[in-house]
Amino acid sequence: MSNPTSPQPEWRVAVLGIGMMGFPMGRRLCEAGCRVSVWNRSRSKAERLTPFGARVADTPAEAVRDADIVITLLEDGGVVDDVLFQQGTSDSLARGSLVIDMSSIQPRQARDHAARLGALGVHHLDAPVSGGTVGAEAGTLAIMVGGKPGDFDRARPVFEILGRPTHVGPHGAGQLAKLANQMIVGITIGAVAEALLLCEKGGADMAKVKQAITGGFADSRILQVHGQRMIERDFSKRGAMTVQLKDMRNALTTAQEIGFEAPITGLFEQLFAQAVEHGLADLDHSALFVELASRNGMA
16 A cells, blocks of 8 residues: 555554464564564464564463553454453553454444443554455555544554554444445355356356456456356355354344344355355355355256
């Protein structure tokens, strides 16, 4: 991305969770000149950032001590809650520090975390991302941010190392935006898979069909990226099937909480759940194609 504002050189950033997304994001922070401390449940994953200048901590509480900004990239809301409030991390946070939760969790969980941290004098933003590992490596992630505008302004220089931030509302709104993103992604993956399989079943060339509809109203990034994976039968994990299912379930839970009917999301939650049950859990979410192919007796 073009010339992001650099953070103050003395800024100290802790990153909790060095997985598929945490590693490239942590590396970008190191390369931008932040003083980075990292923690991961499996220490070996965190140690991959040592060559880039990161300090590896034995516990999350140790990692956040003296940090100005703490970024969490954890599996789900329960894990975020455990790491922040059950492992001594919240007791080690400096008053006035800022926790940026970039995990994908439920909006009500984000609001609860913000309130509990606020009682300790710690600021909070929920800032989930979209763009996958490719976006994390390139620093082009879409970052959806909920929280106070002043905290968003404070965090903007760090966000701009990682991608394109947008403040979408109060605490929890970032997670709502991510749920919207994941609903659209999951549903569109299903639409692309079903349409391409219909064409193949009927005797058309899937690759040529994709080429033919490129540029029309049916074109999308999902068609281009995930559609190509389907054509090539390349389902190595970039966006996990299990994460997509978790996000669809979070969307349905949130919809129920606010009295909103989401029948389309409900259907696709069932399809992704069945794909996981049928042994596709370790594949990319575009492997919904495999589930739909199997239903139609196609290899």
